[in-house]
Amino acid sequence: MRMDSNAPIGVFDSGIGGLTVAREIMRNLPMEKIVYFGDTARLPYGSKSQETVLRYSRQIVRFLQNQGVKAIVVACNTASALALDTLEKEIDIPIIGVVKPGAKVAARETTGKKVGVIATEATIRSHLYRKLIQEIDPEISVEGKACPLFVPLVEEGWRKDPITEMVARRYLKELQDKEIDTLILGCTHYPLLRNMIGSIMGESVRLVNPAYETSLALKQLLQEKNLLNQGHREEEFPYRFYVSDAAEKFTSFANSILPYDVQMTRQINLEEY
Ligand code: DGL
16 A cells, blocks of 8 residues: 555554653654554553553554554554564554664664663563664673563652662662663653663663664654655644543643643544454
8 A cells, every 4th residue: 555655653652651752753753743542541561461462552553544644653662572573464554663773773882792671571571672682793691671660650750759769779780780881771661761770870881762763763764665754744733642541641741741732632442443
């Protein structure tokens, strides 16, 4: 099927976290329209099985295709790790996740071939970051650490709280002891803790933000497929937001991190897709 380069990009996540990816797309691809879906009724994905995450992701992809998107960004690390491979084979529009772009940059940037990954339990268990990095350079060692408390702490608004710092110090100690030189923030929420994580790890550790890298990879992909929006975003609302629950809470979080005034989030019933 030939897609229209003026059509929107579909971006999805288990909830609000993928807004860190949408934010980078807004900054780096300002001409692109976005339809964002956050599965707020069913998050977190990070503690769920592959089968469940794949089932949820398929429904969301159907919803986004129904909205006429020209490409899809799986803005959730967990869904990228557990479902992207299968989704890629099932649809005929370009689809990218956040894991590969993050892994690629980490492999390129590491100076001492010691990379750390922090992410949800499911992403760490998938070992996908390790696999992709070692495909590029088998000599790079990759240490994973699940940090499940970061997601609720960020959603509670405790991004600069001493309690969050205590939790972060405890999680990161293992990676400090392993003397990693590069750390992948492998979960949508973690870029929002970037300053805290950076100050704990110290200046010698380079932080990789897959959200940012994904926006660059998306630009390249759209260019290759001749799908970059060349015209104007003539629509009054170039960004549309949908969730499966708690639309108001989503809107206020979105307004706290996006360079865009979100006026409304629509709630939809995913079971219909
Ligand atoms: N969006 C998820 C991720 O990036 C974090 C939240 C969740 O567990 O659903 O892995």
